[in-house]
Amino acid sequence: MNKAQLIEKIQKTLGKDTSKAAAERALNAVLEGIKEGIKKEKGVQLIGFGTFSVVKRAARKGVNPRTKEKIKIAASKTVKFKPGTALKASL
Numbered sequence: 001m002n003k004a005q006l007i008e009k010i011q012k013t014l015g016k017d018t019s020k021a022a023a024e025r026a027l028n029a030v031l032e033g034i035k036e037g038i039k040k041e042k043g044v045q046l047i048g049f050g051t052f053s054v055v056k057r058a059a060r061k062g063v064n065p066r067t068k069e070k071i072k073i074a075a076s077k078t079v080k081f082k083p084g085t086a087l088k089a090s091l
Contacts, residue, residue, distance in 0.1 A: 003027070006027060007027055010023040010027055037052075047084065048086040048087070049083075049086070051082045051084070052080070054077055054080075055078055056076075058075055061073070
């Protein structure tokens, strides 16, 4: 499912009175809220769905697949998602 299909699903769920533009604004608001929560709080927990959290990746050595040259990969941060039990059960 891509973003356009998700917007259509939201529109159908909210009813005939909701436009695609309103459904898109609602989705964008949720995504922005998650982004802000991850930035400020270092995590967002949605009961029944899952938890988004920030994790640190340590610096490490790697290999350039094109040249086979050894390279250093800098430390970085990334987002981790851990699904909740209700989401797992629905699969």
